Amino acid sequence: MTNIRERLADLLGLDGVSELALDASRSPLPMAKPTDEAELCAVLELAARDGLRVLPVGAGSRLTWCRPPTECDLALSTRRLAGVVAYEPGDGTLTALAGTPMDVLARTAADGGHHVTPDVPRPAGTTLGGVLAGGASGFDRLRHGPARWHLLGTRVAEADGRVTTSGGRLVKNVTGYDLHRLYCGSQGSLCVILEASLRLFPLPERRVVVRRSFPDAESGLAAAWAVARLAVEPLAVVLTDRPDAGGAPWSLEIVLGGRKARVAWERGEIEAALGEVAIEEDGVARAALLRDLEPDPTHAPALHLTSRPSRVAGVLSRAHGLLGSSGVTTTSVIHPGVATVDLPLPASFDGLAGLVRELRSIDGARVAVRGTDLPEGLEPLDPPRAGLALMRRLRGVCDPDGRFATGRVL
Amino acid sequence: MDAALLAALGAIVGDDGLIGDAVRRKPYECDGLTFHKRAPDLVLLPENTEQTVHCMRLLCEAGVPVVPRGAGTGLAGGATPLEGGVVVGTARMRRVLEVDVVDRFARVEAGLVNLDLSRACATHGLFYAPDPSSQMACTIGGNVANNSGGPHCFKYGATTRHILGLKIVTPEGEVLDLSEPEVDPTGYDLVGLFVGSEGMFGLATEITTRLVPLPEVTETLLAVFPSLEACCDSVTEIIAARLEPSAIEILDRMTIQAVEASVYAAGYPEQAEAVLLLESEGSAAEVGENVADMRAILVRHGVLEERRARDEHERARLWAGRKGAFGAMGRIAPDLYVADVVVPRTKLRELVLASTRIAHARGLTISNVFHAGDGNLHPNISYDRRDADEVERVLDAGREIMKLCVAAGGSLSGEHGIGLEKREEMELVFDPPSLERMLRVRSAWDRDGRMNPGKLIPVRVCMELRTPPPAPISKARG
Amino acid sequence: MDPATIVETASTLDCIHCGLCLRTCPTYRLTGIESAGPRGRIHLMRAVAEGELDAGADFAEEMNACLLCRHCESVCPSGIRMGAMMEFTRGGLEAGGGRPWWSRLARWAGFRVLLPSRRLLGLVAALLRLAQKTGAVRLAPLLLGRRGAAAPSLPAVPPASERVPLPARTAAVGEPRGRVSVLHGCVMPVLFGRVNRSTVRVLAAAGLEVRSPTRAGCCGSLHAHNGDLAAARALARKTIAAHEGITDLSGAMAPIVVNSAGCGSHMKEYGELLSDDAEWHERARSFAARVVDFSEHLAACPDEFLDAALAGRSAALAGPVVWDDPCHLCHGQGVRAQPRSLLDRIAGIERVELAESESCCGSAGIYSLLRPEASAAILDERLSALAASGARTLVTANPGCQLQWQTGVRRAGLDVEVLHLAEALDRALADGTPSAP
Missing domain, CATH: 3.30.465.10 (Uridine Diphospho-n-acetylenolpyruvylglucosamine Reductase; domain 3)
Known part of the structure; x- marks a missing residue:
């Protein structure tokens, strides 16, 4: 290990080497931080020469989105290739x-x-x-x-x-x-x-957020459908019971953006369809807040369910049922039109593997679980529906020695 | 072709689906590009995925090259069987299998004509957005192979943005069923990679497409300009002002005259040097604002006259003229070379004029009709393929135009694909390692290189790389 | 064989290979085979012209499989003239021989003997009616084998009372406002005498004096379509001569009104058919300029003509009503709006559009007799469209189309009445009652 660090430092200088902690069970990886393309390629040539396995990383915010690497000798950060x-x-x-x-x-x-x-x-x-x-x-x-x-x-x-x-x-x-x-x-x-x-x-000339509260998720989703049938094209439609969103208890938020005339018209359409709504005139700030509601799985695991718009209500109610019977109380961030449901989970939760197994039995839902130190054997993603052999061949021709992100995808 | 193989194939597709005689094979010797010709050894027209699978298995065992073909409206020779082999056409696979009005997608067979998909869902207030000019003939399968565009791709994006799933028959005759729409694919995005692979990865038999709602209001404007330059400049300014029309097309004088002499006469003023066909869609308020802003720009660039389509009929007529423009050039000369270069939209005027100069310097007749909003130029050179010297000059002009546009930050093709036509010019855009990478990715789909051989990858690169075969699967670690 | 006698090379050069025609071609839709589509056919013609391909039996088969519906002409941006190209090619192929003796004999009997002779046609019609009434027609396949297979599906011949010729002169109703000459036709008086009479009644009701020169019979369109150009020219000359003396009230040559789209389309092209005939070329051109379709002429009449005939009257037509564009009316003559506007003048009519109404029904002259299977398959697609339209009445304007639709409607068990436009309008005269304002 020291050896790798030293060789990296020879190439990149001391500034160019640090480390990356992937999870609690493994010691941190040496991380190369080249500042330009030539340096980065030199690191790859070194890795090729010495048969080292490389994990390419950016800021690391999406490392939990699939399996951790099975074998890895060094991380290669592109952070300093910025501009x-x-x-x-x-x-x-x-x-x-x-x-x-x-x-x-x-x-x-x-x-x-x-x-x-x-x-x-x-x-x-x-x-x-x-x-x-x-x-x-x-x-x-x-x-x-x-x-x-x-x-x-x-x-x-x-x-x-x-x-x-x-x-x-x-x-x-x-x-x-x-x-x-x-x-x-x-x-x-x-x-x-x-x-x-x-x-x-x-860039939208103007952004506003139209909000309405609902007593339960079902009525919120029904309202989202009503909006989907209008000729409006929101940037986002979010239904959430996150307390930091402030709705009580469910809040449907429609983020409108575009030219002034369009936003004004769309707002009118939605008001006509939904009745009493609150308008957040500072749409930029509100949209950023809503955007950042997506759970950050680096601290605690989170579920990311996808389906089809028409199936969201069914998937959500089944998921809530299963979570309830597992004794988990959670909040939801739902994008009904995109058909995604994000559910943050408690940091330590023993029944995770079982819960995910049950969620995966929901018809028409794909279940991703994001988090570090997931239980042994828990697959973060559903398997591909088809084409696994082809994917292996693609990796075989792109990375014949299996050097990159080994075990992450296939 | 081996008699036993012929009999076995015939047993799969039936007499109607197997074309073996020289006369009926002959029209398959080229597609919309008539420069290069070679009749296939056999043409198969399977009726469904199952028949396709069985045919592909036999062809795989026999090691015969396979050239997929939709309607043969491609303009880059992508469906021309230059290395012989069997053309597998989708012309008898054209059913609409499913229209999901709620989740807004359709599942169709590959040979469905593009326009028929939009027609099939119009009653639900939905349509299939990519609209190549040949949409009344070209197939969705062919659109997938070429990642086809069209005027309205300015707003909606090219084919790749509209394909949610595919059922692919692999070169070995296996079914790769990726037809279920997914929010995000697990593993690699095989569907995204397949779109635009020009029939070199496999044969798609079923396609799942997005459907989008028909706009509430559509406003179509015809703006008449005293010069092609002013017309180009107004487009450049509209783009720079970040206005959002749904389509922006330019037609020059020669094109206008050809169209006006045809059944698609749209009432374009024949004395105009250029016209701009502009469309804006959305809510009434938005369209009104957009059109007002665009008109201000047109006026600044000296527009002579603006005409607004008063109803759906007038709108359809304006578009029919645009879409018939390629065919109408048959009035000028027997053959037409359609270049398909893309350029940064800040350089429209410069590159349109330079292309014209290149053609004129070679004594050629050139006209322009193009997707200005996307920077997708179509310098069209009229010629007669019986004149060998003229053909050489056309090819030379085409190469020069491509070189020029690539040097200006552009590219070879915006929607027609590389095919045979632009194959060697790929080296202008990509260095040998990049082309090698493409070849290797292709070998993951098609180990023997039997699918549509000889397209897209320059000969030199293929020659250099024939030797090291791709790594066997067992060596790859995943 | 000299390729130039088979293919008119220059016209093949117009095709730029864009393929916009494919979807409109009934035989391409049916088979999906490139050579069964307009682009492929022209490709083959050009290959023959350039010496790349022999004009043998396979080539002839591809050429003969075309319906000549000319739908491709309506969508071709380059303006190809498929009808003319195909007639030239078929003419060249026929001149070059190559048909078996029985086929030559059948063609000779049909084109040279039967169609030009009103008397013979009448005799055959009478015999056929007898055979149909007695059931003997069902024996034909037994006696003639495969070549008699089509006999039982031949159209039902109406009784003799319906087969009487039109009067040479019919007075206008009320003050005459004009005079027209009406084409009698060959098959029309035999199978569709009632349509001819409706045509005359409607024209007369619109204030037109109607002449119908008895000397004129078959216009020769079927001959031209099927490559017998010599016979087509002879019949053209006869038709021209028969109509030449008839003048309008003002003394100018009277319009020649045709109620069969196929004939009208062909007669409008007599100038080209006889372009090499020094004596007849000019006469043919001036004749062709006089030819108008029934709907075209009626719709162009001043409003008061039509008001006199139709105003405010409803007709006994079961709704909804669809208009089926005969190929040789919409593609051959560019007539599309006129029949629709005439139907819309019938009070209380509920007219809907038939999907793809410009697509061929598969009748195509004698195509339905020569290639019954292909013809029936093409018709099936049209019948689905008809069923989907929910129509109870289908109106068209060509005898072949009318027969084809009648056969198809019966086969599909649809409750749809098939009428000629003249018959539909005639009902507004005869049975119609003024509707309440």
């Missing part, structure tokens, strides 16, 4: 290095009147590369869809230290295979993302 490479306000595209925090991207784009999707929770603690590799989508998914839709191209380092590209910086482009779509959500198991280009959207 906006090109922001083209006239073209609505942005290219940045993988380690750039998402809040920096958002601010840069906002200066030119653009909005960056995905609008992820706690953006200061995330990086572009980590968010993409983690397959994270944003709070704004209802309007803009998953992040992978707007990834225009990547520059990546392969296992042998070679740098390759796919896609480009153009809003429309079908030149070559969309390898960046493969990398998006690959959890660092295929390559290290060095740089990525995103399509931007107009």
Whole structure:
């Protein structure tokens, strides 16, 4: 171990090496922190030479989204590969290095009147590369869809230290295979993302949040359906009983954004459909608060249930039932239109494996459990529905020696 | 072709699904790009996934190349069996299998014509957004293979943003059923990777697509300009002002004249140097505001005249003219080379003019009709393929235009794909390691390289990489 | 064989291979085979023209499988003229020979003997009616084998009282406002005498004096479609001559009103058919300029003409009513709005649109006799559309289409009455009662 650290320090200097604690059961990993592409590739070449297994990481905010690595000799952080490479306000595209925090991207784009999707929770603690590799989508998914839709191209380092590209910086482009779509959500198991280009959207001129309280989740979901049938296109619709959201006991929050005329009209439509509503005029702050309600699994485990919009009510009621009978009281953050339900769990909870097993028997639901030090044998994700053999072959051709993020995905 | 294999294939697809005679095979020698031709050894038209599976198994055992084909409207030679083998067409797989009005998706067979999907769900107030100009002929399967675009992809995004699931028949004849829509895929995004793979990974037989609600209000404007330059500049400014029309298209004078002489005559003024077709969708308030802002920009750039479609009929007519434009160029010369370059939207004027200069310098006739809002240019060069010298000049001009656009930060193709046509130019955009990576990813899907061989990857790169085969699965650790 | 005698090379160059025609082509929809679609057919023609392909039996089969519905022309941005190209090609192929003796004999008997002769047609109709009434027609397949298979599905011949020819002259109702000449036709008087009479009644009610020159019979459209151009030209000359003397009230040449879309479309192209005939070319052109479809002429009449005939009268038509665009009316003549507007003038009519109403019903001249299976399969798709429309009455304007729909409606067990536009309008004259304001 010291040996690896020393070799890394030789390459990167003392500043370029630190450590990463993955979980309580393992000693921390040495972590290489290159400052540029050349250094990063040098680390990969070293790893290739010495047969070391590498865990690519950004800010580490999504390390719990799939299995921890089974074998790993060092972590490779892209955090210091930070900075906006090109922001083209006239073209609505942005290219940045993988380690750039998402809040920096958002601010840069906002200066030119653009909005960056995905609008992820706690953006200061995330990086572009980590968010993409983690397959994270944003709070704004209802309007803009998953992040992978707007990834225009990547520059990546392969296992042998070679740098390759796919896609480009153009809003429309079908030149070559969309390898960046493969990398998006690959959890660092295929390559290290060095740089990525995103399509931007107009920054909403105005944002307001329309809220209404409901006595129970069912009536809240029914109201969300009523809104979904309108010709409005909110940035997000959230139903939650989180006390920090302040609704009593359930609060349906509709985040509107866009040009002033549109927001005014949409607000009127929703008022007409829902009756008495409260309006939060400072939509930016309220939206950020709602966005950050997504549980942070680095401290305590959380469940992330997905289904189809039409099935959310059924999945939610079954999940609540199962949680209740497990003696867990929890809160929920539901995006009904996207069909996700997030449920934070108590930090120490013995029945987790059993509960997840039962939740996975709910028809039409996919259950992810996010957290560090999960019980032995508890799979954080449902298995892929099909294509496992193909996925293995893809990993085989992208990373023939199985160097990256070993055991994380397959 | 081996008689026993023929008989076995015939037993699967029936007499109607097997085309073996020279006359009926002949039209399969090319798609919408007529530069390159080679008739397939056989054409199979299976009726469903099961038949496709059985055919693919036999073809795999026999080691025969397979070229998937939808309607053959592609413009890059993607469905041309240049290395021979068997064309497997989806023309007899065109059912709508499921329309889920609540969760807004549809499951359809690959050979369904694009327009028929929108028609099938119109009564529910929904539609399938990607609308290639050939939408009344092209198939959803072909759209998936090429990640096709269309005017309204400016707002809604290209095909890849609309595909939720696929049922794929692998080169070995296995079914990879990824048709169930998922919020986020577990493992790798195989569906996202497959879209745009130009038939080189497998053959999609069923496709799950998103459906989107029909807009409440649609406003369509035709703006007439005294010059193509002013028309381009107004688009650049609309984009820079972050206005959100749903489509922005430019047609130049020659295109206008060809369209006006056709059954798609849309009432475009024939003396105009260029027209801009603009559309805005949404709520009445939003559309009103958007259109007012866009019009101010048009006026600043010297628009001569603005016409507003008064009803759905007029709107349809304006769009029919745009969508028939490619075919209408048949009035100018027997053949048409359609370039498909994409450029940063800040450089529209510069690159449109430069493309024109390149064509004129070679004594060629060029016209322009393109998805200006996406920076997706279509410099169209009219020619006669019987004139060998002219063909050479067209190819040379095409290469020059691609080089120029790539150098300006653009790319080879915005929606038609690489196919045969732009295969060698891939080296302008990607370095050898990147192309090698693509080839390796392809080998994970198709070990023997039998699916649509000879497309997309430059010959030189293939030659260099023939030797080291991809790592066997057992060596890969996962 | 010289390719130039088979393919008109220049016209194949118009096709730029965009494929927009594919979905409209009934045979492509049926088979999914490229060579069964317009683009593929032109591709093959061009291959023959450029010497890449022999114009052998396989090629001839692909050419003959086309319905000649010309739907592709309506969507072709490049303006290909499939009808003309196909007639030229079929003409070249026929001239080049290659048919077996029995096929040549059947064609000779049908095209050269039967269709041009009103007397023979009448005789055959009488015999056929007898065979249908006695059930003898069902023996045909036994006696003739495969080639007699179509006999039982031949249309029912109406009684002799319905097969009488039109009077040479019919006076206008009230003060005459104009004069027209009406095409008698070949099959029309035999199978659809009532349609011809309705046509004349409606025109007369609109104040038009109607002439119907008895010398004129078959216009030759079936001959041209099937490659017998020599016979087509001979019949064209005969038809032209028969209508030449008829003048309007003002002394100008009277319009020639045609109630069969296929005939009208063909007659409008006589100029091209006889373009190489020095003596007849000019006559053919001026004749063609006079040809109008029944609906086209009626809809173009001043409102008061129609008001005199139709105003405020309802007709005994079961609703909803759909209009089926005959291919040779919408694609061949570009007539789409006129029949609809005429139907809409019938008081109280509930008209709905038939999905894909411009798609061929599979009748296509004698296609339904030559290729009954393909024809029936094409009709099936149309019948589904008809069933989905919920219509109880289908109105069209071509004898072949009318027969095809009648057969199909019966086969599918639909409760839909199939009428010619003239019959539908005639009901508003005859049975109609003024509706309450």
